[in-house]
Amino acid sequence: MESIVLIKGKVKYQITLDPGVWIFDDRKVEIEAYFHAEKVEVDELEEYTIAASKHWEKEIREGSTMPPTLKTEKRFEKQRLLEGTFVIPFEPFLDNSVPDDNASIIIVETADHEHTFTLEEARSFAIGFSIDGKPIKENGPCYLYFGDGSNINNPIKDIRSFTLI
Template sequence: MDKIILISGNSKYTITLDPSVWIFDDRRIDLTTYFSQEKEDKDPLEEYTKAVSKHWDREIMEGAVYPPTLKTEKKYEKIKMLTGTFGIPLRPFLQNAEPNPDAKMVVVETSEGEIEFPLEEAFEFILKFSEDGKPLTSDGPVHLYYGDGSNQHNPIKNVKQFNIK
């Protein structure tokens, strides 16, 4: 139970988070570059259109076969997963909990105490769940980073629960 995190409180649903499975989640982000890159709003439809166009162009140029370059890309992704430092945005989980209209704050409960944040700020949080390909066992299961990365060198550790108020 130490590795399970709850989102509960003034919301329609209680959400149970298991950081050990996030390594397979497509929403994971590489924290070694995330805070140093330029932030840009991405339109999911536009991203999908670009991916389909790239695939279509590849089929036209190389034919509808399994090109050898895809094998090397898969191998690189596997190595990256086994050695990378990853996080995941808290936003989709908070959205799934559906905070009630009168909810204004999120209390982050850690083993050291509680820290209160405005709900809008909590939507921007990043949860680090992996360091060099290993789960955060000693001071985890997650580390909490602010959306702007201002606490990048001193994240909130030992997060146990998020309580919406």
């Protein structure tokens, strides 16, 4: 079993995905939260601007304070990472590969089969990389979930590459 997955084909940049390091990625989401939470479109720049403004306003009014150390919060986060089942959205990786303008199909190659989807369908994919806090070894290195969660109990497994045509 390979531990990396490629995005290749009609792309400007071939991307090598290593699901083993996604546990450190801030974009990871617990699988239940990803498929059962309300999807809200977030403008990251606007959120950052609002948060920074609130922070500066607080410092102007109250002065600078050092944040407290919360050992229990750190312990809870560690416990969540050791026991959680996580997915990561596929769209940022697809965007970073810069698909050609005429690419419209993506082929998901597994160990023994090829699955064909439109590029728009692929934008909603979620990639599972951790089950019960452990990297996916059996039928891994990652699983593919459809954006609507319709295959949450039967994901596409043994993924080897994503090829744009």
